[in-house]
Amino acid sequence: MxxxxxxxxxxxxxxxxxxxxxxxxxxxxxxxxxxxxxxxxxxxxxxxxxNKLALALKSGKSNNVGVIVPYIDRSFFSSIIRGIEDELYPRGYRVIISQTHETEQKEIDTINMLLNAQVDGILMSVSKFTATNSHFKRVLDNNIPLVFFDRRYKMKGVSSVVIDDFQGGFDATNHLIKLGCKHIAHISGDMSLEIYRNRYEGYKTAIEDAGLEFNPTYVIESKNDIEAGQTAVDFLLNLETPPNAIFSSSDYVALGVIQKLKERGFNVPQDFCVVGFSNEPFTKFMELTMSTVDQCTVEMGKMAALVFLEQVKNSKIKIEKKVQLSPQLIIRGSSSKKL
Amino acid sequence: MxxxxxxxxxxxxxxxxxxxxxxxxxxxxxxxxxxxxxxxxxxxxxxxxxNKLALALKSGKSNNVGVIVPYIDRSFFSSIIRGIEDELYPRGYRVIISQTHETEQKEIDTINMLLNAQVDGILMSVSKFTATNSHFKRVLDNNIPLVFFDRRYKMKGVSSVVIDDFQGGFDATNHLIKLGCKHIAHISGDMSLEIYRNRYEGYKTAIEDAGLEFNPTYVIESKNDIEAGQTAVDFLLNLETPPNAIFSSSDYVALGVIQKLKERGFNVPQDFCVVGFSNEPFTKFMELTMSTVDQCTVEMGKMAALVFLEQVKNSKIKIEKKVQLSPQLIIRGSSSKKL
DNA sequence: TAGATTTGTGTAATCGATTACATGAATAAT
DNA sequence: ATTATTCATGTAATCGATTACACAAATCTA
CATH class of the missing domain: 1.10.260.40 (lambda repressor-like DNA-binding domains)
Known part of the structure; x- marks a missing residue:
């Protein structure tokens, strides 16, 4: 035996x-x-x-794809991975997971390992601190399909699946405008990241499209945590004309915002409306449920998998596909004002 | 190139x-x-x-380990996977992820695929509906280390890493007793699962050890969702002697419990204390933060990885290691009564 | 200086599956 | 009856790396 x-x-x-x-x-x-x-x-x-190894060696196809994310245990990424696995498993592919812990070095190491392991493709979300792209080029030089999801590095020959952050920012802000909020602030994440810039642009465009005045002091760039949200509220409420609504690029920040607003005696959503971004699981379990923008993560994973499969099928042609998924505004308690 | x-x-x-x-x-x-x-x-x-494939074929070692969980995008499992990956990646192992979607058939398929792929080991959490074990035997017949985490199938030759659910149940209940609660109810999950039986036993033992009366009508077996918690509260409050504390085997149920209690005018934690189980991320973001039992998931993953590594190192000897990790009671708002 | 030993390198088998090519037998065609 | 064709199967190369074994040259020993 x-x-x-x-x-x-x-x-x-x-x-x-x-x-x-x-x-x-x-x-x-x-x-x-x-x-x-x-x-x-x-x-x-x-x-x-x-013995699949013998087969893989002979055929040059391992039927393994590598998936690289900053951390697996972030709900955002684990949902994407779920989408990828759900799509690829039935087609005989196995999914190899690695984390970068947001460092470029681990990203480089991981890509090297995956190439050594002869994966048939790499699907990844770029680490926050990645500044070079020669490791990506190496993947392409080996004729291995490379697909970015969510965070991408702009370069030729690579497909990507992202959500339309501009639209997400626009929809969220527009929703606040429709509620009658005239003074809408925005708390952004690190603006050096494309995704935050785009959400900000969506916010700004919505304001201007509605004929409201765009106020730069209403825009705060901050870290992605609860404290940052609290600090931001303290700052904003001290302005000459404090805002009466906030669109935050992060659910965690929005949570801090709501906490601080309650602490300072505001009634959310009657006096002050808040919309977050990401649809983190906790947002629907709060006592006052939080409005937010869902990034259809499972869909994103599935789409990344499909783009990869398409690239495998037409391996002769160089495809460079840019898929942009529409985010979904989810209206909950924190912005459910009776008009 | x-x-x-x-x-x-x-x-x-x-x-x-x-x-x-x-x-x-x-x-x-x-x-x-x-x-x-x-x-x-x-x-x-x-x-x-x-080319690692050639090496793997020659040596018989692929340096891949398979990890099988019901769903990757449950925070519990993704944290465990994180622990596994953190531990194995630096040692040159790559982690292949698969989901069973809680079906036995996918579990069997997946194990077959992983064996074909010549993985060096399989770490897994057994699907809820797994009734047979011949697929596990096949793994052992191939001399591949098999390590169960969290949910195990009791059989010879397989190591497992679980948390001490009994202790978790005991600690949570004991904490409520120390707060002076005399009528403590317990909402359990499916008692056919070992983990829920153990939490229940811990609860029962704590009650009896404290000299309190064990009341079987205080024990409810229910699904793991918010509604179940609400329903349970309605039932319990209609009893002749309603309880004044609840230890729930699920954070989701506990959330439903807290919602319903507030709805019915109870002041948590002054009138009624609640402790959940799992330390789901949302529990610390609630307005009234929830006391719960942390299952040290990352630790569990790391430990599973270490048990695997030990088994690889001593491949001659048949090791059957049973590791039981101590859960951590986390006291938060829902049971922070001033005495 | 003859024999023993060390050192560095080459040859070929091996891991397990696939497949182009060859071959012998059976069958069909003329 | 003889040649052509089909069918089923065997032989051996291949994928890329490792390694037991062989062997020549260099070095050491007595």
Whole structure:
């Protein structure tokens, strides 16, 4: 029960050759029906399992794809991975996961390891601190499809799947405008990141499109945590004309915002409306549920997988696909004002 | 830049043999220093990457481990995976992820695929609906280390890492007792699962140890969602002697409990204390933060990885390790009563 | 200086599956 | 009856790296 059974073992038992066994198992047409059946039965009896490594070495296809994210245990990324795995598993691909911990060095190491492991493709979200792109080029030089999701590095030959952050920012802000809020502030994340810039642009455009005045002091760039939200509120409420609504690029910041507003006696959403971004799981479990923008993460993962598959299918053609998914504004308690 | 460089290419360029190149690259002692350096330089110049598939086929070690969970995007599992990956990546292992979607069939398929892929080990949490174990036996027959985490299937030869659910249940209940609660109810999950039975036993033991009366009508078996918590509260409050504290085996249920209690005018934690289980992320973001039992998931993942590594190291000896981690009671708002 | 030992390198087998090519037997065509 | 064709199967190369074994040259020993 212990040693591994190969086609040679089957061949020996049947006094035939490994080639015949291989052909029989692969339903090759020029093999006699009797032999085919015999081989199948014997294979099952001997508990034969095809060695995918040998196959991979021979064919050059490992049927493994690498997925690289900053951290697996962030709900955003784990949902994307779920989408990827759901899509690729039924097609015979296995998904190799690695985390960069947001460092460029680990990203580089990981890509090297995956290339050594002969993966058939790499789907990834770029680390926040990645400044170079030679490791990405190396992937392309090896003719391995590379697909970025969410965070991308702009370069030729790479497909990407992102959400339309501009639209997300626009929709969220527009929703606040429709509620009658005239003074809408925005708390952004690190503006050196594309995603935050785009959300900000969406916010700004919505303000201007509505004929409201765009006020630069209403725009705060901050870290992505609860404290940052609290600090921001303290700052904003001290302005000559304090805002009466906030669109935050982060749910965590928005949570801090709501906490501080309550602390300072505001009634959310009657006096002050808040919309976050990301649809973190906790937002729907809060006592006052939070309005936010859903990034359809599972969809994003599935789409990334599909783009990869398409690239595999047409490996001759260089495809450079840019997919932009529409985010979904989710209106909940923190902005459900009765008009 | 396109074709892959092998040791044969290097050998040809240097007019030597592949064996020499291989030895040089592996720092084999009986190779001249000059040749070693020459090979290293040439390899770097030609951008040589070792083909791990060939190595894996030759050595029988793929350096891949399979990790199987019901769903990746549950925070509980993604944290465990994070722990596993953090531990195994630096040691050169890659982690292949698969989801069972809680079905036995996918679990069986996945195990077969992983065995075909020649993984060096399988770390998994058993699907809720798994009733047979022949697929696990197949893993052991192949001499592949198998480690269960959280949910295990009791069988010989398999190591497991679980948390001490009994202690978790005991600690949570005991904490409520210390707060002076005399009528403590328990909402359990599906009692056919070991983990829920153990939490229940911990609860019961704590009650009895404290000399309180164990009341079977205070024990409710329910689904793991918010509604179930609400329903349970309605039931419990209609009892002749309603409880004044609840230990729930699920944070989601506990959330429903707290919502319903507030709705019915109770002041948590002054009138009624609640403790959940799992330390789901949302529990610390609630307005009234929730007391719960942390399952040290990252630790569990790391421990599972270490058990695997130990098994690899002593592959001759059959180890059957049962690791039980201590859960951590986290006291927050929902049971922070001033005494 | 002859023999023993060390050192560095090459040859070829191996891991397991696939497949181009060859071959012998059976069958069809003329 | 003889040649042509089809069919089923075997032989051997291949994928890329490792390694036991062999062997020549260099060095050491007595």
């Amino acid at each position: 212990n040693e591994k059974v190969t086609i040679y073992d089957i061949a020996k038992k049947l006094k035939t050759s490994a080639a015949t066994v291989s052909r029989a198992l692969n339903n090759n047409p020029n093999i006699s029906e009797s032999m085919r059946q015999l081989v199948f039965e014997t294979a099952k009896k001997m508990n034969y399992k095809q | 396109n074709e892959k460089v092998t040791i044969y290419d290097i050998a040809k360029k240097l007019k030597t043999s592949a064996a020499t190149v291989s030895r040089a690259l592996n720092n084999n002692p009986n190779i001249s220093e000059s040749m070693r350096q020459l090979v290293f330089e040439t390899a770097k110049k030609m951008n040589y990457k070792q």
